Each structure stands twice: as C-alpha cells, then as structure tokens.
Amino acid sequence: MVATGLAWRGEVCAQVFEEAAQDLGRGLAAFTNGRRGGGRRVGFPRFRRRSRTAPSFRIRQKSDRGWPGIRVGEGHARSVRLPRIGVLRVREDTRRLRRLLRTGRGRVLSATVSLRAGRWVVGLTVEAADLHPAVCHRPRSEGDIGGWVGVDRGLHAFVVAVTADGDQVVREPDPPKPLFRAGGRLRRLQRTVSRKQRGSQHRRAAVARLGRAHARVRHVRQQYLHQVANTLVKTHDRLVLEDLHIRGLLRNRRLAAAISDAAWAQLDRIVCYKQQWRGGQVEHAWRWFPSTRTCSRCATVGPKLPLSQRMFVCDGCGYRADRDHNAAINLAVWGEQHHTQIRDPEVRGPVINAFRGAGSDPHPGVGETDPGDGGTPPPHPQRCGVRDVREGRCQTSQQTRL
Numbered sequence: 001m002v003a004t005g006l007a008w009r010g011e012v013c014a015q016v017f018e019e020a021a022q023d024l025g026r027g028l029a030a031f032t033n034g035r036r037g038g039g040r041r042v043g044f045p046r047f048r049r050r051s052r053t054a055p056s057f058r059i060r061q062k063s064d065r066g067w068p069g070i071r072v073g074e075g076h077a078r079s080v081r082l083p084r085i086g087v088l089r090v091r092e093d094t095r096r097l098r099r100l101l102r103t104g105r106g107r108v109l110s111a112t113v114s115l116r117a118g119r120w121v122v123g124l125t126v127e128a129a130d131l132h133p134a135v136c137h138r139p140r141s142e143g144d145i146g147g148w149v150g151v152d153r154g155l156h157a158f159v160v161a162v163t164a165d166g167d168q169v170v171r172e173p174d175p176p177k178p179l180f181r182a183g184g185r186l187r188r189l190q191r192t193v194s195r196k197q198r199g200s201q202h203r204r205a206a207v208a209r210l211g212r213a214h215a216r217v218r219h220v221r222q223q224y225l226h227q228v229a230n231t232l233v234k235t236h237d238r239l240v241l242e243d244l245h246i247r248g249l250l251r252n253r254r255l256a257a258a259i260s261d262a263a264w265a266q267l268d269r270i271v272c273y274k275q276q277w278r279g280g281q282v283e284h285a286w287r288w289f290p291s292t293r294t295c296s297r298c299a300t301v302g303p304k305l306p307l308s309q310r311m312f313v314c315d316g317c318g319y320r321a322d323r324d325h326n327a328a329i330n331l332a333v334w335g336e337q338h339h340t341q342i343r344d345p346e347v348r349g350p351v352i353n354a355f356r357g358a359g360s361d362p363h364p365g366v367g368e369t370d371p372g373d374g375g376t377p378p379p380h381p382q383r384c385g386v387r388d389v390r391e392g393r394c395q396t397s398q399q400t401r402l
Contacts, residue, residue, distance in 0.1 A: 011084075012084070013059055013082075013083050013084040013085075015058075015059045015060050015062070015083070016057045016058070016059065018060075019057070019058040019059070019060065019110075020057075024045060027042075027045035028045060030042050031043070031044050031045065054114055054115050054116060055114065055115050056112060056113060056114030056115070057112070057113055057114075058110055058111070058112045058113075059082060059083060059110060059111050059112075059113075060109070060110045061107070061108045061109055061110060061111075062083070068107075068108065069082075069083040070082060070083070070108045070110075070111050070124070072094050072097055072098055072101060072108070072124070073094055073098045074087065075087055076089060077093075077094065077095070077098070078090050078091070078092070078093065078094055079094075080094075080111070080122055080124070082111055082113070082122075088122060090122065097124070097126065100126070100128055100129075105128065105129045106126050106127060106128035106129065107126065107127050108124055108125070108126050109125045109126065109127055110124075110125045111123070111124050111125070112125070116215065117208075117211045117212045117214070117215035118208050118211065118212055130277075131277050131278060135278065136277075136278045136279045137237035137278050137279050137280045138237075139279065140237070145336050146164075146336065147236070147237060147238045148163070148164060148238045148239075148240055148283075148332045148333075148335030148336050149161050149162065149163055149169060149232075149236045149238060149239055149240065149328075149332055149335075150162055150163075150164075150240045150291075150327070150328040150329060150330065150331025150332035150333075150334070150335065151170075151232065151239055151240065151241050151271075151328065151331065152242070152291065152324050152325075152327040152328040152331060153241070153242065153244070153262070153264045153267065154324055155255070155258050155259070155262060155307075156173075156310065156324070157171060157172065157173045157324050158172040158173070158174075158175035158228070158262065159171070159172040159228055159232075159267075160172075160322075160324040160325060160327075160328045161232060161236070161239075161328060162325055162328035162329050162332060163329075163332055164329065164332040164333050164335075164336055166296070166325075166329055168325060168328075169235065169236065170228075170231055170232060170235075172228055175224065175262065176220055176221070176224050177258075177261055178216075178217040178218075178220040178221050178261065179217050179221075179257070179260070179261040180257070180258070180261055182213060182216070182217050185213055186210070186213055186214070186217075189206065189209055189210040189213055190210060192206045192209075192210075193206040193207055193210055221261070221263055221266075222266075225263060225266055225267050225270055226270060228267065229267060229270040229271045229274055230274070232271055232275075233271060233274045233275045233278055233280060234278075236280070237275075237278070237279070237280035237281065238280060238281050238283075238335060239271065239275060239280070239281070239282050239283070240282075240283050240284075240285055240331040240332060240334060240335035241268055241271070241282065241283075241284055241285070241331070242284070242285050242287070242289070242291065242331065243284040243285060243286065243287040244264055244265075244268075244287070245287055246259065246264060246265050283335050283338065285331055285334050285335075285338075289330075289331075289334060291327040291328075291330040291331050291334070292305060292312070292323055292326070292327045293305060294326075294330050295312075295314035295316060295317065295319055295326070296319070296321070296326050296329035296330050296333070297314065297317055297319040298314060298316050298317045298319065300314055300315065300316035300317070302314065302315055305323060309323070310322065310323055311323060312326045
C-alpha cells in the first residue's frame with residue numbers, strides 16, 4: 001500500500017498542527033467579537049502565503065518521560081533540543097538562560113522556529129522570576145517628588161537627559177543612522193531586484209541579498225537602542241519623555257527618513273518595559289507641552305524655533321542654553337510638578353507585576369533572579385542576538401540564530 005496525500009505528517013511534531021489550529025481559533029474569535037462589537041474589527045483569517053510570509057512554527061513545552069521536551073545546553077553549551085528535531089547548535093550564548101533553568105527561577109513555555117533574512121532563528125518563550133532586588137531601584141516615599149530626569153529625543157542629538165537642576169547625565173550626540181549609511185547599498189540591491197525576471201532563481205537570490213542588508217540595518221539600530229535604554233534605566237529610576245506624535249511628524253517629507261531611522265517610538269517602548277522590570281517610573285509629558293520654547297529659568301514661553309537654531313535665547317531674562325538641554329530641564333520640572341503613580345498604558349491602571357491569572361501572589365515555582373541575570377544584552381550588528389521580552393509578571397523570550 002502506497003501512502004498518498006499528506007504522508008509527511010508523521011515526520012512533523014503534532015504540536016505544530018495543534019498550535020496552528022489554536023492560532024486559527026484566536027483569529028476566528030477576534031473576527032466574531034469584532035463583528036458583534038466586543039472588540040476591534042478585524043478581517044477574516046486568510047491562508048498564509050509562502051512567498052510573502054516567513055516560514056515559522058511553534059512547539060509547546062511538554063514532558064517526555066519525566067524530562068522536558070525543550071531543553072537548553074544538552075550535550076553542548078550553545079544548543080537547544082526540540083522534540084522530533086533533535087539538538088540544534090546555536091550561535092548565541094545561553095549561559096544566563098541555563099542558569100535560570102538550572103536553579104528553578106524560570107521555565108520554558110514554548111519555542112518558535114522561524115526563517116529571517118536567510119537565517120533560521122529559534123525563539124524561546126520563558127517564564128522567569130522578577131529581577132533581584134540588588135539590580136532594582138530602591139522604592140521612594142510617597143512625599144518624595146525629586147529625582148526626575150527629562151529625556152529629550154532629537155535628530156541632532158539623539159538623546160539628552162538632564163535633571164531638574166540642570167545637570168546633564170546622558171548625551172548621545174552621534175547616533176549610528178544605519179538606514180542613512182546603508183542607503184547606497186540598499187539602492188543598488190533594489191535596482192538589482194527590479195532588473196531580474198519575476199519568478200526566476202536570480203530574482204529570489206537578489207531578494208535574499210536585499211533582505212540580509214535590511215536585517216543588518218535593523219540589528220545595528222536595535223543594538224544602539226538597547227545600549228541607550230540600558231544607560232538610562234540602570235542609573236535613574238524616574239524618567240520623563242515626550243508623548244511625540246510621530247505619525248504626524250512623518251508627514252514632513254524632508255525629515256521623514258531621518259525620523260524613521262531614529263526609531264523614537266521603539267526607544268520609548270524599550271525604556272518603558274525595562275524601567276518596569278527595575279521598579280522605576282516613566283512618565284510622558286503632554287503632547288503639546290512646549291518644552292523647547294519654554295525658558296527653564298523664568299518659564300517664559302517664546303516663539304517657535306526653527307530646526308536650524310540650536311541655541312535657545314529667552315526674550316524675558318536673556319537666558320541662553322542649548323535647545324535640547326533646555327527642553328530636557330523643562331521635562332524634568334514637568335515630572336516634579338505632575339508626579340503621579342505610573343500607569344499601565346493598556347488598562348489605564350496601576351502597574352502590578354502579576355502573571356495573567358495569578359493575581360498579585362507569586363507564581364508557583366518561580367522565585368527571584370540572581371543579580372547577574374539583570375539587564376538585556378543587546379544584539380550584535382551582524383547576527384541576531386538575545387532579546388528578553390517580559391509581559392505582565394514574568395514573560396521573557398530569547399531568540400538565537402542557528
């Protein structure tokens with residue numbers, strides 16, 4: 001008897017089909033709830049197209065004869081073992097993750113394998129404990145309104161962080177600008193793709209080269225953003241950022257490319273969740289707060305400044321200062337005047353580091369991390385690095401290249 005049809009199903013782990021069915025169920029539920037007015041309206045789920053969707057699959061953690069199905073560092077320090085696939089050698093260091101799993105302060109929930117820019121990447125979703133108190137910020141009293149640091153984001157100076165007293169603590173004057181510096185190579189590769197015949201092998205090879213170039217731009221930018229965010233959150237527990245209307249700023253065709261290359265929204269997101277890990281606070285100033293036009297000495301609001309004018313001069317008291325430095329001071333003062341408890345942007349309520357369904361009680365089996373486990377190592381510019389993403393209480397994800 002000859003097997004026909006989907007004979008290859010026996011070679012694939014059954015969890016791959018189960019996870020795909022669960023994703024379809026969530027998509028159908030979201031479509032139904034949107035039509036009934038119970039949530040945001042979304043379209044009907046569509047089949048994934050191989051030509052436009054990166055291939056990926058997900059495997060849940062299950063016990064196999066008392067042993068976890070997904071194991072890290074078995075046989076080799078830099079390896080991940082998956083069910084039905086076996087041991088995969090990886091490029092990134094798994095020392096921190098192995099230490100968390102060995103001491104019982106974390107457990108693997110699932111593994112996602114995907115193809116990105118011609119490289120296979122395995123991402124592990126890990127339930128980890130909160131950071132050790134030694135690497136967290138000390139709690140402040142209710143009457144303490146000081147310690148705020150204003151963070152001004154710009155194009156001339158990427159980040160300028162100043163206290164309310166005028167002490168500059170962080171200044172990043174030379175961002176990498178990866179998209180601008182790789183513009184010539186990206187244009188040449190794009191022309192090469194446009195000259196190839198659609199559906200040919202040469203076009204697929206050209207598209208792969210273009211994808212790798214864009215992936216390098218992303219990795220360089222991500223590494224820089226993590227470095228800047230770590231510098232801010234490790235040294236200060238209270239930060240004030242502007243609520244920038246980035247979509248409106250992108251309407252300026254002369255600055256749209258530079259603003260997109262700066263990734264201000266991505267930096268805001270990284271700073272928020274890393275500060276939440278360490279027990280700090282991040283406040284966002286009112287979107288129309290005139291931080292650049294306000295004098296930090298006499299609070300006089302002046303006229304709008306052109307981008308070419310890098311010095312702020314007050315018409316009232318004659319105070320002169322760098323415009324970014326002056327704006328950061330105003331943001332720090334705004335934080336002292338509008339000091340409130342940090343709020344969760346999704347539920348508009350106080351943030352509690354609780355896992356969904358567990359409440360504020362500690363999750364069973366997970367304690368607290370070691371002081372050496374704090375922080376997120378930024379990815380290398382030429383390779384996909386380790387990334388930690390925590391949602392709720394203790395959700396974290398590690399991705400490494402095979």
